[in-house]
Amino acid sequence: MLLLILKRIGLGLITLFIVSLITFVGVEVLPGDACTTYLEREAYGAALDTCIKRLGLDVPAYERYLDWASNVVRGDFGYSLSGEMPINEVLGPRVKNSLVLASVSILIGIPLAIVLGIITALWRDKLPDIMISTITIFSMTIPEFISATLLILIVAIWLGWLPGIVIIPSDATFYELLSNIILPVVAISMIMTAHMARMVRSSVIQVMASDYVQMAILKGVPYWKMVFRHVLPNALLPAINVVALTIAWLLGGVVVTEVVFNYPGLGRLVIESISNRDLPVVQALAIILASIYVGINLIADLMTLMLNPRLKSLQIRK
Amino acid sequence: MNEIIESVKDLSIGFNSQKGKQISILRNVSTNIKKGETVGIVGESGSGKSTLALAMMGYIKQGLFPLKGECLFKSEDLLKMSSRQLEKIRGRKIAMIPQNAGQALTPNLKIGYQIDEALKLHTELNKTERDKKISELLNKVRLPSPETMAFRYPHELSGGQQQRVAVAMALAGKPDLLLLDEPTTGLDVTTQAHVLELLRFIAKDTGTSMIYVSHDLGAIAQVSDRIVVMYAGEIVLEGPARKILKEPIHPYTYGLLKSIPKLSLAGLPASMPGSQPQPGSINEGCSFYDRCNLATDNCKKNSPDLEHIKELDTNVRCFNYKELINKNNNLQTSITKKSNNSEANEVLNLKDVSISYAKQKFFDQLLNKISDQNPTVKDINIDIKKGETIALVGESGSGKSTILKSIAGLLKTKDGQIKFENDRILSSDLKMRNPNDLRAIQLIFQNPDESLNPNHTVEQILSQPLKLYFNLSGEELKKNIIDLLKKVRLGEFYMSRYPRQLSGGEKQRVAVARAFAAKPDIILCDEVTSALDVSVQAAVLNLLQQLKEDLGTTYVFVSHDLAVVRAISDRVAVLYQGRLCEIGPSQNVYKFPSHPYTEVLLGAVLEPDPDIKPKLVAEDIVEEKPPEKGCSFQGRCPRKIGDICNSEVPPWQIGENGNAIRCHINIEELASLQQ
Structure with a gap:
């Protein structure tokens, strides 16, 4: 078991190494470099030379990669070009904002999705299922930029209950953030919850039709006990990986929603730094997002392994 | 002994078709189960036997509903009870032993928990008493080391052990009636015999009544006191086991018994024509009319009632049953088959063949060699003569299918050679074989549902080998397809059908036709009849034999069923753990x-x-x-x-x-x- 965990962590690190290499090479082969984009029309003569020297662009690429990589390992992503400040200072508040948005959405969305999925499956083709399923399919099909815009129009402009866009200082406390993020959370949860509820529904329906559930009924197990002991543990196992991907997607920044609500999260930072040609920041973001995906998938796989007795004994036997 | 514990009265169960018509799959069924008695319910797939058995626990599968009648358990109608009332009866009064225990045990719960659950629900015992009872039960069903067994998960046990756990679980509530739904189907022959022996012992030991549902008359014969034969949703024959099995007076039962291959008889069993009608397609008249050789005009117009014959203690649904009385000697006959010429040439030769499933290590993969000291299949030497049928028999894990796959080129051999015609070595790699060798060896699989593409019509399925090997097209292609269909006794109109529109036997015929389309020298048959009903199996066996006699094909026939092997094969190779015995x-x-x-x-x-x-x-x-x-x-x-x-x-x-x-x-x- 321990060996397996170490093996998976090793594989994750290799993935990260490859991602870093790809982003580095990608940045290298783009026409122009950080200095030409930064200096724009003044990119000639002495100004260019000093810039190149200052950023260390005169040394060979592999040396710069090694240098950059060893700094990253130590937690230092270098300097942002546009902001002229350490990238860590640029990233810090953005990571915090994304984390807040994601965790609130997760805390509300995932339990809601599971409950809705179970309700629709147990009352399949009856009134609760028809109602909830209609709503979930509806909110799945509307693109985020439309639902987000509609939310702003109705709640913020017509009713005036909540601010339409998010304006928060970078040192805002958690509570200050909270009142501002209600609308973005609703916009995100609508799609996320709908997708997950559909998945939980089909998974529960599948397990309900299995031989062992029929057996439990014929054994005389009361309905709700059967649902909790025999159905849910088996039905929710496959959901773990979907939940993990959703969490990774949320932490990586929900670009559209952040742009519509003007929310200063990671997603918007990606867009901004790409349009500013702020290549060191793009590199840093690529590494961070890749680590989030690798890390969360690893946790999900290990959880599935722990909770599924079939896989567990398979691993031990190996 | 004569106290009736469950009684089914005039029960019909059905569903609503898409056209809004009511279609019944169980029609006017009445029967009684007495205390301490074991009743066998036998019938082919689709006869309604499982629906009847589940209804006797008050359980109706989703999509179905009772149309009329009642299931009285100790004079209370199970079909009218609330789910709360049923929970008190299920597991405590009537318990179920399911068909496939591997799937009927909840995968995430330990064996001990699942038995404990039944004990908690149906007895008043406290924790320590229950723990003691669990090992008692596991001991009773003869599972090894009951103390540690309780802490294991279902998937950690073998098929036979899982079935024993299911029996232990059913016994936990000390039920008056045990319902067994094909409890030994899918188990190996020796395991099946042991589980049956256990069930017989338990019936005698506890005095529990049992309802044993199965398609397998062999298993039914071993346990039942009384037998109910079902056909197309109706009871057609009911009576004491010995009478039903030795002197069947209903033409369906008679034909069914004749179509079972028997160990004591060489030669092929007689087959019944046609197949069971689908629910909804039964019109007026007797439902067995199409397949019956005693049928008269009366049978076409009127449907017979279940008639009680006092002197035989039997109920029979047939106008002409009298013709079958005292005809029972015919049950022990079979069709003799032409045996092959033993002087014939060798067509296939397996020499020192070993096959390994071991995962190749990196360096071995580089050097393209397999290093496994203890391969799954080892030292197989078999010479196969032209035109003979050689059977490989053994239980699951004996390597019989593995050898077949290697001959087909689907699995690489580790050592040894497979020689084809005049000592030419066949490559063990499919990609290295020439097209003519590929044509010469064809494979028929166990399950035609999986081996026929559901999106292709029969015409498309059969045209593929003809196009591939013989480059046929247009009229010639069509003529060949019709010829092939004729060979497997299917009409021309089957060309436009999809596999889902065919019955199990018809599908397997199409699979046989596809194999013969390549004009092969050798056909590898992998359990080709195990997914089929008995009467259909006999027809497919006869068809295979007929084709072989006409075309001189060689068969390598893999099966776990020794009686089937006895019927079809000229030579037999018995395998255990991948080694010839x-x-x-x-x-x-x-x-x-x-x-x-x-x-x-x-x-x-x-x-x-x-x-x-x-x-x-x-x-x-x-x-x-x-x-x-x-x-x-x-x-x-x-x-x-x-x-x-x-x-x-x-x-x-x-x-x-x-x-x-x-x-x-x-x-x-x-x-x-x-x-």
Whole structure:
């Protein structure tokens, strides 16, 4: 078991190494470099030379990669070009904002999705299922930029209950953030919850039709006990990986929603730094997002392994 | 003994078709279950036997509903009870032993918990008493080390052990009535015989009534006091087991018994024409009319009632049953088959073949070699003559299908050679074989549902080999397809049908036609009849034999069913754990002296005759892999003589009958031991 965990962590690190290499090479082969984009029309003569020297662009690429990589390992992503400040200072508040948005959405969305999925499956083709399923399919099909815009129009402009866009200082406390993020959370949860509820529904329906559930009924197990002991543990196992991907997607920044609500999260930072040609920041973001995906998938796989007795004994036997 | 505990009265169950028509799959069924009695309900798939059994627990599958009638358990109607009331009866009064225990045990809960759950629900015992009771129950169903067994998960047990756990679970509530839905289907022959023996013991020991549902008359014969025969949702015959099995007076039961291959008979069983009507397609008249050779005009117009015949203590649904009284001698006949010319040339030769499933290590992969000291299949030497049918038999894990796959080129061999016609070595890699060799060896699979593409019509399915190997097109292609269909006794109109529009037997015929389309020299048959109903199986066996006699094809026939093998094969090779135990002409292999494993297998076969009891000579242990040295059967052998069996691979000995046996015991001594 321990060996397996170490093996998976090793594989994750290799993935990260490859991602870093790809982003580095990608940045290298783009026409122009950080200095030409930064200096724009003044990119000639002495100004260019000093810039190149200052950023260390005169040394060979592999040396710069090694240098950059060893700094990253130590937690230092270098300097942002546009902001002229350490990238860590640029990233810090953005990571915090994304984390807040994601965790609130997760805390509300995932339990809601599971409950809705179970309700629709147990009352399949009856009134609760028809109602909830209609709503979930509806909110799945509307693109985020439309639902987000509609939310702003109705709640913020017509009713005036909540601010339409998010304006928060970078040192805002958690509570200050909270009142501002209600609308973005609703916009995100609508799609996320709908997708997950559909998945939980089909998974529960599948397990309900299995031989062992029929057996439990014929054994005389009361309905709700059967649902909790025999159905849910088996039905929710496959959901773990979907939940993990959703969490990774949320932490990586929900670009559209952040742009519509003007929310200063990671997603918007990606867009901004790409349009500013702020290549060191793009590199840093690529590494961070890749680590989030690798890390969360690893946790999900290990959880599935722990909770599924079939896989567990398979691993031990190996 | 005469107290009735459950009584079904005029029960019909059905569903609403898409056109809004009510279609019944169970029609006017009435029967009584007495205390302490075991009733066998037998019928082919789709006869409504499982629906009836589940209804007797008050359970109706989703999509179905009762149309009329009642199921009275101790004079209370189960079909009218609330789910709260039913929870009190299920598991406590009536308990179920399911068909496939592997799927009927909840995968995430330990064995002990699942039994404890039943105890908690249906008894007043406290925690320590329950723990004691769990090991008592596990002990009663003869599971090894009951204390540790409780802490294991279902997937950690073998099929036979899972079935035993299901039995223990059903016994936990001390039910008055046990419902068994095909409890031994899918188990190996020896395991099946052991589980049946256990069930018989439990019935006698606890005095519980049992309802035993199965398609297998062999299993039914071993346990039942009374037998109910179902056909197309109706009871067609009901009476004492011995009477039903020995003197069946309904033409369907008569035909069914005749279509079962029997160990004592060489030659093919007689087959019944046609197949069971689908629910909804039954019009007026007798539902067996189309397939019956006693049918008259009266049978076409009027449907017979279930008539009670006092002197035979039997209920029968037939106008002409009298014609069958005293005709029972015919049950023990079979169609003799033309045996092949033993002087014929060899067409396929397996020499020292070993096959390994071991994962290749990185360096071995680089060097393209397989290093496995203990391969799944080892030292297989078989010569196959042109036009003969050679059967490979053995339980699951015996390597019989593995060998078949290697001959087909789907699996690489580790060592040894496969030679085809005039000692030409066939590459073990499919990609290296030339197209003509690929054409010459064809495969028919077990399950036609999976081997036929559901999106292709029969015409498309059959045209593929014809296009690929013979480049046919247009009129010629069509003519060939019609010829092929004719060969497998299907009409021209089948061309436009999709597999889902065919019955199981028709699908397998299409699969047979597809194999013959390539005009092959050798056809590999992988359990081709195990997914089929008995009456259909007999028809497919007859078809295969007929085609072989007409075209001179060679069959390599893999099956776990010794009676089927007896019927179709000229020669038999018995395999255990991927090693040959015995090989010889089939009429001799079924006679003694035999290899001890053949003896065990033959002893476990269930015959549809209550007077022939299986002989259980070895434990039904499941071995995960072959022993590293010595005889492959050392772990289970009832005739083991000592250390020599563990250390040395036994030599081949040839008996006077011409069968070769691999055993350390002298063959004459073996003969006298088995007398």
